[in-house]
Structure formats: structure tokens, C-alpha cells
Amino acid sequence: MLDTASGAVSATLLTRDRDLGSRAAYPGLSGTWVRRGRTKVFYLGVRHPAHWLTLWRSLRSARFDLLYVNSVWSVFSILPIAATRLGLLRADRILVAPRGEFGSAALALHRARKRMFLAGWRWMLRGPRVLWHATGPQEVADIRGVLPRARIGVVAIGVGPEPRPAPADPPPADPPRLVFIGRISPMKNLDLVLAALAHVRARVRLDIYGPVEDARYWQRCEQLWSALPDPSVVSYRGELRPDQVGETFARYDASVQPTRGENFGNAIAESLAACCPVICSDRTPWTAVLRDGGGQVLTELTPVALGALVTRLAATSPEQRQAARAAAGEAYRRWWLDRPRISVLDQAWQAVSAPACRVPPQGRPS
Template sequence: MHDVTTARAADGTGAAHPEPPGPPAPVTTYRILATAGVFEPGYRGGGPIRSLRFILDTLPTDIDVTLITRDRDLGAAAPYPGLSGRLIRRDPRSSVFYLDPTSPRQWVRLLCHLRSHPADLLYVNSLWSMFSVLAITAAALRLLRVPAILLAPRGELAPAALAIRRRKKRLFLAVWAPVLRRLDVRWQACSWREQRQILAAFPWARVMVNGNECPVPDRAPPPVTPHDGPLRLVFVGRISPMKNLVTALAALARVSRPVHFDIHGPREDEAYWARCRDLIAAMPAHVQVRYLGELAADEVLTTFSGYDAFLFPTLGENYGHVILESLAAGCPVVCSDETPFSDLIASAGGVVVDPATVPAVAAVLDSLADRSASERAAAKEAAGRRYRLWRQQTRELHVLDHARRFCR
């Protein structure tokens, strides 16, 4: 028999009634201090900005996040108007502090805030960022007291990424790895591929795999209108060695059919962009290439919807938001096998080129240029349809809720 606590009725009858429930237990807020080199309203940082925006916009009700970020966009000389040195409340559960690292006054203001708002978790985005290094160093010196640290390398441990400035990175890791190990830093990977990359560099690492960072909507793309003109290709991304625009241009130079190719993105590496310009200048007459500058975040989906394919022979993506944006807009993807989305790309009217050599990419582009107008339209419709199905089937625990359990 169950033991039920009872109370005498107020009317004196002596009838037993269940004891009224007491006040609900107070909800304990889990506080997270996060760092990132760049955040909104900036957009030049690419996918990590969109990941963090999605994470902050979908926080569980008992998690509060303060994000510390630079007060200007990647590579920008001027700060965002009216934001430098300010703590901005985005919503009831997240705030952003826009820091000018050269301002002692702002550092004092930030340190006062951190002392009065102790965190349960330090969540750093990037292995190399000054913000990550300073925050982890502060934790190591006990200037910043946090029970746990989670580090998201954001693709920086991919083999192609480590090959850039290899000697400097090896030296840094030789010094930094013992610090991370002593602090029992935990790691976030956005895919099983990235988990393997982290363990290759840090075999002792404890890695949480969670890629629930997709802010791309699952609404239907605009209707597709078949067209008979040249194949319309687009590149959207940072112009840097990792995105491998040089291979895309070299492959286009070998294509035998008419092609139009538009490039959108910040020129992050001017020496690399100079190589791209040389290739563009030598392009055959039947291949037209235009550089159209940078895209704001709210322009990306609309831009993708106007093309037959997204040409993206990237050397490595830990996630690849731009791939999902392309598919969501009904634009198939021609990509290397260096992303977590190879199966999705192949099933959504696109092509995974492995290995993504210049001749192999050129052969794929010639094949796409040979498609009829109706075949191109069908591929675009398949891209949007397959993306929406993938989005409906993908359900993961919120990244920071997962982190709270993983970092206990």
C-alpha cells in the first residue's frame, strides 16, 4: 500500500485530502562564458558566426550565455557603430560584450563584469584566436575561475588547415597542448570527421560530437524556371587557401562548354586573390567570370537560388553552413569530399568530387554544362526537397545542453 500524506479538511469533517503541493523548486541557471573572434553584426567570419547565432537563439530556458567578441568585423579597421565597449543584451538569456582589445578601460569593465557574474563553463570558439588563448590562460592562472572548459576548434585541426603556416602551428601546439591537458579541457566536434581530426592532434582529448548548429530555414525555395543559357555557377565563401577557389578557376579554364561563374566573398588573403585574378585573366572566351564582392547574411539564400550549382572544392569544412544554405535555396553543390555532408550533397542533385583535382572537377562541370534545361531544373528542385527532408529528420540535443552534461 502506498503511504499518502493527508491533511484534515477545513470543514472539520475529518475527510482525508492530499496535501497541497508546495512551491516549485527554484530553477538553477547554468551560466556560460563564451568567446569568439567575431560575431554579428559582422559576417566575414563565415560559418562560426552563424553557428553561434543559432546556439544563442535556441538556448534552453535555464542556460544563460555571455559572449565576448571583438568590436569589429574580421579584417575591419573600424568598430561597429555604437557597440565598442558595451554589453548588449540580445534576449533574456544571452548577452554580448564587444571588446576593443587595445582599450585598458574596456578590459577593466569586462573584468568587473566577469567577477560579479561567475560562470559554470568557459566555451571558447577557435584554437588559435587571441580571445581563446587569453581566456584559457586566465583560467590556468586562476584569474578566471571556471569549473570546466569546452573548446570548439571550428575546423582548425583539419589536415589542410594545419598545413597552412605549419611550422608556427606546430610550435604553438607543442607549448599549448600540455596546458590544455592539465586543465582537462573538453572538446566539441561538429562531426565524427572532426572528432578524428581532434584525436589525431590530441590523443588524450575527451570529445563531444554535436553538430546541432544549423540556422538555415527549411522553408521551400522559390519555384524553378528552366533556362537554356550557359551553365550558371557560383562560389560563395572567404577567398582564402582553405576554400580552394584556385582549383575551381583552373578547372573552369578546361571546360569546353559555355559557363558563367560568379564569385562572392571577402578577399581575406590578397596574395591568394592575386593568383585567382591571374587565372581569371587567362580564362577562355566561352567562360565568363565575375567577382561581385561580399554578401550580407540575408542575401545568401536569394543569391544561391539564381544559379544551377554551387562550385565549392573546399580543402576542409568542420561543418559547412554555406553548403546547407545552397541546398536550402535549391542550388545543387559540386564539392570535395572534405565536408560532413557528402551523402546529402550526392542525394540532392549535386556531385562529390573525390579527389577534387583540376581534371576531375573540369569533367564534372562539362557534364553539368551538357544537361538540358529540364535536367538542371530537376536537380534544383531535388536539392531543395532533399534539404527539407534532411532538416526534418535531424534532431540533436542543444549544443550547450549537451556541454552541460558532458563537462560535469
């Protein structure tokens, strides 16, 4: 996002000093400021008071046109928003990107806790200073379902990675190779994939990559895994670096992403860009791309329904799987070439410059 912004945008970025769930900080970065082009980046160790003091000394005299936060629930959103509303951080406007957190499936997880939080926090998210970043008409509706008078300042879906060339060699005549890459959490629905394999009588293999975000949920997944007729068809292969994701997708016949809901779906975009067809739920912005050749759409989130789609894939020949990989890459390329190239930050700047800008309820920019 920062690399694609125009020269009119300069930014200060605050982030954790480590990856999600990691106990180890990035070497040499914790508690330091780093310059990246026009952007200053601070890597914060949240349990280090000295880091907070360094950050406060750097920001207390600065003035910003916009505070942009990703997530409603994160401490990296709550604290800056509160500081701005209380005048401790000087920013003229606030732009909140809920990243799908107001979708019905996301709100259903820990529902009571989220309701209590919103009851006390809602006033901070109201008013003319607060704008919202939605990724399409559905998220506009989701935001307004929680905050009916929300001002939608930006409606923009991500661009996605650059398309990769289709693999030249056909896959071997082994069983189809499936992959799941993503956070291991209830929203990503890995347990449904494992339950579905119990309904697949044909030979397939599944490799799982990703950080274990929810340990109790991972225990449930392990129970489903061990209960399979042949648990050896499933392997957990740990986490991937960002630069490994695309090349990993490219080694598989299909990725399985039966997510409960996505406002974008970076793993889906990465898979399609690597010419790896996607078996995906219909609760993402990718349904049209999948039906255009990108993969298969799962309309019922049940083990039987997903098992039927996997069985259909298992019945294909290596040549058919190769053709499906090429079709997925072409479907993604058509989508990618049609995307607007203006960055979210430049759109946010336009929203700040035109404070009267509003998006009507049906989601069309006015």
C-alpha cells in the same frame, strides 16, 4: 546557437566589434554591452585598452559553469583559456570547438607555425577541466590525432538553416550560372575553381562573393582568372550580409565548394537550403546528402576532375537544371528534418553535469 538554447542556459558572449577583415566597427556597438534575450553580448575593439578594462571589470567577479571557445588559434580562445587556467577568469570547465582546425588539410597550412604554437600551448589544452566539441567521428579522430587523451564532451553537427521552397520558375536558357560564396582563403580552394574553368569548353558563368581573408592567395586567384580564355565569364561581387546569403544562392544553378576540408560547412548548408545544388569535395559531412540528390561529389581535387563535373552541368537543359534544384532542396529537407533539435550549449551543460562522460575512440557517445 544562443537562440536555440533552452531556458536552462544563460550566456555571456564576447565578440569582435566588426566583421572579419573590416576596418569599420558596427555602428553604436563598439565597447558596449547589449542584452539579447538571456544573453549579454560585449562588442570588443581589440585595439582599445578601455574596452579591455570595461570587460575585465564586468567579468572579474563573475563565475561561470563553462567557458566555450570557437577555434584553437584565435586570440578570442587563447586569452580566455589562459585567463581561466591562471585563475583570472573563474570558469569550472572549458569546452573547445576546433571547427575543423585539426583536420590534416588545415594543419598543413602554416604547419611549422602551428607546431611551434602547440608545443608551447599543449599543456593548456590538457586535463580534466578541458572538454572538446567535435562535429562527428572524423573530427573526434582529428582531435585525438593531436591530443590523444582529449576528453570529447560534445559530438554534434550544426542544424543548418530552415529549408526554403524550391523556385517555381525554371532558369532561363542562358549558360549555367555558378556561384562561390565563402571566405577567400586557401582552405576554401577558390583557385581550384578558377583553374578548372580553363578545362571547360562549354559556356558557363561564375560569380564570386566573400571577404578576402588572404591577400596573397587572392592575387593567385586573380592570376588564374586573367589567364582564362575568356576572363569575362567570372565576376567578383564583393561581400554579402548574412541575410543576403540564402537569397543569393537561390539565384544560381549550382554552387562550387571544392573545400580542402570542413567540420560542417555553413555555405554548403545555406546553398542546399536555398535549393542550389552543390559541387563539393568529399572532405565534408555532406557527401551522403549530395549523393542523395543534393549535388555532385568531387573525389579528386584537380582542375581536370572539377572541370569535368562543371562540363556535365553545362550540358544540361534548363528543365534538367530546374529538376536538380528541386532535388537538392528535397535532399536537404530530409537531412534537416532528421537532425536532433537539442542545442550545442544544452549538450555542453549535460557534459558539465556529468563530468565522467567520455567519447570512445570510434566516436560513439558513451
